[in-house]
Amino acid sequence: MWKQVLAVTVLNVRSVPQRLGSSAVTVAGIAGVVVVFVGVLSMAEGFLRVMTTGGDLRTAIVLRAGASSETGSMLDMDTVRLIKDAPGIGRRDGQPRASAEFVVVVRHAQAGTGKAMNVILRGVEPAAFDVRGEVRIAEGRSFQPGHYEVILGRGVARRLGNMTTGQSVRWGGSTWNVVGVFDANGGSVESEVWCDIDMLQQAFRRHNAFQAVYATLESPESLDVLRTSLEADPRFEVDVRRESEYYAEQSRALTGLITTAGAFIAFLMAAGAIFGAVSTTYAAVISRTREIATLRALGFGSTAVACSVLAEAAVLALAGGAVGAVMAWMLFDGLAVSTLNFQSMSQVAFAFSVTPQLVTRGMAYAVAMGLVGAMWPSWRAARLTIVDGLREE
Amino acid sequence: MTPDRRSRSAPLAMSMKYLPLIWSNLMRRKVRTICTALSIFVAFLLFGALLSIRAGFARGVDLTGADRLVVSQKNAFNQPMPLGYRDRLAAIPGVAAVSYVAWFPGVYRDPRNDFPILAVDTNGWFEMYRDLWTVPPDHLARWKSDRTGAIVGQDLADRFGWSIGDRIPLTGTMWPRRGGGAWDFTIDGIYNAGPASGRNASLDLMFFHYAYFNDARIVGQDFVDSYRVRVADARTSGEMAERIDAAFANSAFETTTSTENAFVRAIAEQIGDVGTIVMAILAPVLFTILLVCGNTMAQSVRERTNEVAVLETLGFTRERVLGLVLVESLILPLAAGGLGVAAWLLIQRTNPTSGTVPMSSLSPFEIGFAVLMAVAIGVAASVAPAWQVHRLTIVEALRRGR
Numbered sequence: 001m002w003k004q005v006l007a008v009t010v011l012n013v014r015s016v017p018q019r020l021g022s023s024a025v026t027v028a029g030i031a032g033v034v035v036v037f038v039g040v041l042s043m044a045e046g047f048l049r050v051m052t053t054g055g056d057l058r059t060a061i062v063l064r065a066g067a068s069s070e071t072g073s074m075l076d077m078d079t080v081r082l083i084k085d086a087p088g089i090g091r092r093d094g095q096p097r098a099s100a101e102f103v104v105v106v107r108h109a110q111a112g113t114g115k116a117m118n119v120i121l122r123g124v125e126p127a128a129f130d131v132r133g134e135v136r137i138a139e140g141r142s143f144q145p146g147h148y149e150v151i152l153g154r155g156v157a158r159r160l161g162n163m164t165t166g167q168s169v170r171w172g173g174s175t176w177n178v179v180g181v182f183d184a185n186g187g188s189v190e191s192e193v194w195c196d197i198d199m200l201q202q203a204f205r206r207h208n209a210f211q212a213v214y215a216t217l218e219s220p221e222s223l224d225v226l227r228t229s230l231e232a233d234p235r236f237e238v239d240v241r242r243e244s245e246y247y248a249e250q251s252r253a254l255t256g257l258i259t260t261a262g263a264f265i266a267f268l269m270a271a272g273a274i275f276g277a278v279s280t281t282y283a284a285v286i287s288r289t290r291e292i293a294t295l296r297a298l299g300f301g302s303t304a305v306a307c308s309v310l311a312e313a314a315v316l317a318l319a320g321g322a323v324g325a326v327m328a329w330m331l332f333d334g335l336a337v338s339t340l341n342f343q344s345m346s347q348v349a350f351a352f353s354v355t356p357q358l359v360t361r362g363m364a365y366a367v368a369m370g371l372v373g374a375m376w377p378s379w380r381a382a383r384l385t386i387v388d389g390l391r392e393e
Numbered sequence: 394m395t396p397d398r399r400s401r402s403a404p405l406a407m408s409m410k411y412l413p414l415i416w417s418n419l420m421r422r423k424v425r426t427i428c429t430a431l432s433i434f435v436a437f438l439l440f441g442a443l444l445s446i447r448a449g450f451a452r453g454v455d456l457t458g459a460d461r462l463v464v465s466q467k468n469a470f471n472q473p474m475p476l477g478y479r480d481r482l483a484a485i486p487g488v489a490a491v492s493y494v495a496w497f498p499g500v501y502r503d504p505r506n507d508f509p510i511l512a513v514d515t516n517g518w519f520e521m522y523r524d525l526w527t528v529p530p531d532h533l534a535r536w537k538s539d540r541t542g543a544i545v546g547q548d549l550a551d552r553f554g555w556s557i558g559d560r561i562p563l564t565g566t567m568w569p570r571r572g573g574g575a576w577d578f579t580i581d582g583i584y585n586a587g588p589a590s591g592r593n594a595s596l597d598l599m600f601f602h603y604a605y606f607n608d609a610r611i612v613g614q615d616f617v618d619s620y621r622v623r624v625a626d627a628r629t630s631g632e633m634a635e636r637i638d639a640a641f642a643n644s645a646f647e648t649t650t651s652t653e654n655a656f657v658r659a660i661a662e663q664i665g666d667v668g669t670i671v672m673a674i675l676a677p678v679l680f681t682i683l684l685v686c687g688n689t690m691a692q693s694v695r696e697r698t699n700e701v702a703v704l705e706t707l708g709f710t711r712e713r714v715l716g717l718v719l720v721e722s723l724i725l726p727l728a729a730g731g732l733g734v735a736a737w738l739l740i741q742r743t744n745p746t747s748g749t750v751p752m753s754s755l756s757p758f759e760i761g762f763a764v765l766m767a768v769a770i771g772v773a774a775s776v777a778p779a780w781q782v783h784r785l786t787i788v789e790a791l792r793r794g795r
């Protein structure tokens with residue numbers, strides 16, 4: 001029987017050029033669905049990638065108990081000191097490898113549009129550059145402690161084209177000089193501006209206010225040591241998380257929204273495309289009624305005929321899926337955008353990312369659509385009686 | 394059967410007269426017609442959904458008052474402003490009322506139960522937002538006399554099954570309470586959408602007394618996050634914003650003042666250009682589905698070339714035959730598309746995303762656009778095959794097989 005299926009399928013596929021118009025429409029219909037499907041998911045993928053890059057397994061973040069993000073957390077000086085000396089945190093030259101930080105969301109007018117953009121201004125301690133090893137100065141120099149100086153993440157520098165090294169900006173009643181630009185392997189901190197925490201506290205009159213402690217663990221397994229010792233301590237209420245988990249949590253709301261909306265749109269589009277596939281496949285079956293009847297008369301089984309209809313649809317759908325995936329890749333891959341992350345109310349820059357997995361998913365989706373669409377026509381083809389079929393003009 | 398040649402019947406009258414003929418043509422291949430109709434139906438359902446989302450992002454912000462200003466720390470978001478600014482703001486000529494708000498980051502039982510909690514001015518807040526939120530007078534009175542009272546939105550009350558009188562312990566994640574432990578609140582009132590709030594009423598907020606918050610916290614006393622100012626004359630909003638910023642220029646806390654409208658829009662705009670994204674999705678969706686449908690519809694016309702010739706033999710004029718083909722091609726997208734948009738309008742009423750995705754109802758302009766799209770599909774699908782038929786002589790057409 002498989003030989004029969006193969007023979008009829010080859011025959012069908014070879015006759016595709018004769019039905020080029022309707023076959024092309026099926027392919028285009030499925031390609032369109034795949035473009036949108038892959039496009040929307042590549043947006044979620046790109047956002048997730050930025051948010052989770054730099055989530056080092058050896059880095060822990062300590063926030064006040066219950067706080068879901070840094071902006072909703074508060075730690076005082078004594079707590080910060082105790083956290084830094086807790087077991088599990090690595091040391092270098094006798095000093096804990098930990099940075100207590102404070103963030104303020106500042107507004108700045110964007111180049112070109114002049115529209116205000118929310119940016120995180122992060123005050124850090126010198127150890128921050130050790131804890132977040134991925135942060136490297138790319139242009140200029142780092143800020144000096146005790147000075148109103150800032151360095152811009154790569155993403156901020158790009159978005160705020162009007163703010164470059166050597167210029168100054170007013171935030172929190174102080175004038176800050178821009179002294180450098182930093183990279184962070186494309187992670188979300190590239191959407192931030194960094195400065196000395198003491199200066200930030202002074203400028204915004206938030207003395208002794210801290211929001212988070214970032215620390216390098218002795219080893220990835222030391223997280224539990226740190227967690228047990230801090231969460232058991234009755235003097236303060238804090239939550240200890242791995243940095244990578246924290247970043248994943250921060251991106252959950254937005255990736256969830258994009259994926260849900262994307263799934264909804266893809267589902268409806270697929271429904272539309274399936275109905276389209278049903279009518280084109282059905283038309284193809286009808287127009288070949290005599291041909292199918294002849295095959296049956298020659299001894300081909302009804303299953304073979306049905307399978308061949310399905311196989312032809314799968315081949316066309318696969319072609320559509322491939323066209324769609326390539327188009328999505330050309331249109332969206334690397335497309336740089338930025339959006340507001342509701343967790344911190346600040347802008348995060350990211351790029352659409354069309355990954356091989358997404359392409360595979362898109363193609364699988366295409367084949368599934370093709371097969372579902374061909375189900376009914378193939379059943380019709382199988383049920384055709386030979387005599388009636390041959391009598392068709 | 395011979396049509397009346399004297400009367401130049403209007404298309405509508407013609408389609409009424411020939412409805413049975415058109416209907417039987419449509420039902421010639423039932424499966425194909427139904428599939429095409431369903432495909433168009435889905436395309437227009439999606440069209441409605443995406444345009445509602447687009448409108449939700451674009452228009453949701455227009456609902457906030459134009460006579461209210463937001464005064465916050467200059468070039469910063471949610472940074473503290475001294476409580477003493479209240480009197481200074483109230484003293485500025487043209488200011489009708491001043492209220493203030495401070496964000497209280499907190500969770501109810503579990504970190505996942507996190508919703509906006511705001512400490513507000515007891516005697517000014519709900520008065521200022523009367524158009525947006527309605528609180529029954531007895532609820533408001535009870536709340537005002539209860540120091541640890543709270544007023545919650547209807548959606549929030551429904552979410553946790555709260556009713557008046559319930560005691561709610563909240564963990565403050567940012568503000569430790571004097572003496573430690575949870576912050577206890579009593580539900581004194583439930584607010585609902587006010588007369589001017591429409592769909593975007595935000596009924597998931599919790600409000601409590603700033604005074605309680607201020608007295609019980611250990612740090613940050615006598616600071617608020619932002620002031621809300623109502624101006625005496627809404628037409629002077631812009632001018633008033635400048636006057637306020639000028640009054641605090643070079644002070645310890647400089648201000649940025651904007652209308653509430655502009656303030657909300659500035660945040661909404663930062664989400665990104667939702668409109669462009671929506672249109673980028675919509676264009677390939679519609680193009681694809683319409684391509685498929687257009688092809689099927691055109692095919693059904695081509696198949697009937699010889700039937701057209703029969704009609705002409707019977708005395709139908711070319712124009713009339715063309716008209717029939719056109720009407721037939723218009724009926725399908727208009728009916729299926731109309732049902733699709735109508736289905737979306739029904740779905741939208743049920744609030745399918747429970748408020749997580751902003752949506753707004755479709756404007757007559759957008760509905761008109763949908764109708765235009767449907768007409769365009771019908772015309773595009775019928776013009777080419779109709780023209781082919783038109784060019785053939787009866788004899789040629791009759792000779793053509795299927």
